[in-house]
Amino acid sequence: MTFLQNYIYYIASFGLVLTGLYIIMVKKNLIKVILGISILETGVNVFLISLGYQENGTAPIFSRIGLSANRMTDPVPQALVLTAIVIGLAVLALALTLAIRAYRYFGTLNLMKIKDQKW
């Protein structure tokens, strides 16, 4: 039980990663595969954020006088995840655009029915 309490963020993030991987590998619809990539990315982001967590820590913002630096969570993973979210958004937008294009060209979103694809 204490394991569950201590590692709940890790468990949730790995659950999201595995869900995303499952969707990417099993689903045949192109839109669903793109959503799977997005879910996997969310899992990785949650994991990175939880790496910097400190017990009873505060957000890394010096908004009041009494806050001391050694009771704060790590700002580096948060900054990196901010970057990762923006890049993820860019990837999602471009992938959806290509999906629109592929649907117009092939007439289907089913990956198994797209003829020229080798797998």
Next chain:
Amino acid sequence: MRTFIVILLLAVTCLGIYSVLVHIPFGTGPSETGTHYLANTRSDTGASNAVTAVVVGYRGFDTLGEVTVLFLTAMGVGAVLATLQNREKRSIEKASLILTAACRFLFPLTLLFGAYIFLHGHLTPGGGFQGGAVIASGFLLVYLGCHGRRISRPASKVFESAGGLLFVGIGLAGLYVGSRFFLSNFLPAGEFNTLLSAGIIPVIYIGVGIKVGAELTGIIDRMMEDT
């Protein structure tokens, strides 16, 4: 072959999960780098939000690359969708009264809130990227609610370029003034924890906010083009 790749991927993932659970216990606090940043944020950058100090101050060049990636995406979306042939005619259902009324009422408030978020990036949670996303969501509301109204593309290009040029210009100005490196903080640090503090960080975040807002609105505009 496909099964083999799937099993290999799962094995790699499980190895990663196992090594994390063993080597990094949860809740141990900042790394060495993080501790250094937290201890020196105030004297180095003057920003009270340490995350903003890392994103724009310590890793400003990285953020410039990030903005470039977003610009490339906007360009890619435009390039892929602009050459689209045989557009289909779609039937459009008119927006309901609630959406139409809410769009007129909420649009200016959303813009104001987005501007608030990117102006206060160095004081509160938030910053240029978040503020830009909020502004773009306001424009999305217009596309959904106020039927047929759309942005002017030249104006969006002007805002986007102005934001990007502000970022690069401030960075290049740092080469000639102050400590003479790209994106050096040459403006006065001001009083800690007030709006006019942290030197170039709020200026850069204003540029980033305008740029991200214009770019995401451009992507929305391209994707809604058919409707």
